[in-house]
Amino acid sequence: MTKLQITVDIVLFTILERQLHVLLIRRLAEPFRGSYALPGGFVLENESVDEAAHRELREETGVEKVFLEQLYTFGEPNRDPRGRVITVAYYALVANSHILRSGTDAADAAWFALNKLPPVAFDHQNIIEYAQQRLRNKLDYSNVGFELLPEKFTLTELQLVHEAILGANLDKRNFRRKILQQGIVEPSKEWQKTGRKPAQLYRFVD
Amino acid sequence: MTKLQITVDIVLFTILERQLHVLLIRRLAEPFRGSYALPGGFVLENESVDEAAHRELREETGVEKVFLEQLYTFGEPNRDPRGRVITVAYYALVANSHILRSGTDAADAAWFALNKLPPVAFDHQNIIEYAQQRLRNKLDYSNVGFELLPEKFTLTELQLVHEAILGANLDKRNFRRKILQQGIVEPSKEWQKTGRKPAQLYRFVD
Structure with a gap:
């Protein structure tokens, strides 16, 4: 039986x-x-492992009541110089209006673009890449944009979320056809009238 | 820092x-x-956590070289009477031709139908249900039947795999239309000629 930490x-x-x-x-x-x-x-x-994830996020960043999903458990023997430490990774999406504050263990917290990450500790680069891949895969079969969009949104807004996650521009017509085929979103009865011409507002199907 | 086992x-x-x-x-x-x-x-x-999963499966059942995928880490504080034990669960699919042997920790190993499970230890009932749900979800977006079917198979054989995983009968015509729309399988150039009439053989798209 291994002496270890999680x-x-x-x-x-x-x-x-x-x-x-x-x-x-x-x-x-x-x-x-x-x-x-x-x-x-x-x-x-x-505390359960899930509770620990919520607590650490709250303590270190001030972010609370966010949807966290377990990502993967990383357990290579030498991933931490302190000894055998296995980590359960989580990921979450928040709208950018969240305010961050530094906690007791962290000097400061900041957002970094995925293509401009600084060197990171431990195997965290791997964990970030794994999370990004999961997010990309989920675009095809889930309402992954749910946490990032208002209740009702235009297809242009949804496309911007997909483009940010994929890190690539998408063809507008192909994107719309694919999204509507998937049946993940449905038109609401409302239209957005802020632009030059009104745009149909959509919502995620329950 | 918690004294615990994994x-x-x-x-x-x-x-x-x-x-x-x-x-x-x-x-x-x-x-x-x-x-x-x-x-x-x-x-x-x-050993890494992944290596431990392969080793335990081999030692306890004789099953080797199988595709194992990490499922979820279960970390409720009181899930094990021995103390704080967190478990990383994996799942795998094997064709039924595998031969099982009992290992050192297990008196005997046996297959149980999901709807006729005996009482199981710890929170393993939860883990089994979670794995079954994952498998069902994966039917919609992956070649989950890959491990259970020969390289080339008929749509009837694929339907039997889906029916077993879902625990329900499917309408043949709807199943075929949906599967072909998804683009997960493609027709091969071969036909199965064992039945009354030849059946097109399919394969999973790479």
Whole structure:
């Protein structure tokens, strides 16, 4: 039976300036002191792993009541210089209006575009890439944009979410045909009238 | 920092007599001695969590070289009477021709239909249900039948796999239309000629 510790790490995504961003904190403690890392920490004795993920995110960033989904458990023997530490990774999406505050373990927290990440501690680069891949895969079969859009949205707004997650521009006509075929969204009875011409508002199918 | 242990548990599925079955072993050790449980055990010091899953499956059932996918990490504080034990669950699908042998920790291993499970140890009932749900969800967007079918197969054979996983009969015409629309399978140039009339053989798209 191995003496080990278990942590949680959270990949928190948002979209800023049409680009997918991830939240990183600067580490105040060794190892990797001064480096950027995912928010996270050790699972406490009387909490579930899921509870630990919510608590660490709240303590380190001030982000609360967010939809967190378990991503993957990373358990390579030498992934942490402190010894055998297995981490359960989570990911979440938030609208960019969330306000971040630094917690006790982190000097500061900041959003980084996925294509401009600084060097990160531990195997967190792997974890971020894994989370990004999961997010991309989910575009095809789920309402992954739900957390990032208002209740009713135009297909242009939805396309911007997809483009940010994919890191690529999409053909407008192909995108609309594919989305409407999938049956994930349906037209509402309302129209957005802020642009030059009114745009149909859609919503995710329950 | 919590003193804890980490285990792996494997939900191994097969299809027997058109029904989804799961492999259970009878526990030789406390706790839950004599009860059925998923194959699994403690992660050792110098192996990754994925390696532990392959090793435990091999040791307890003789099943090797199988495609294992990480399912979910179950970390409720009181899920194991021995103390804080977090388990990383995996699932896999095997064709039913695999031969099982009992290992050192298990008195015997046997296949059970999902609708006729005996009482199982720990939170393994939850884990099995979670794995079954994942499998059902994957039918819609992946070649989940790949491990269970020969390289080329008829749509009737594919339908039997879907019916076993869903635990329900499907309408033949609707099933075929939906499968062909999804683009997961494509016709091969061969036909199966064992039945009364030849049937087109399909394969999964790479």
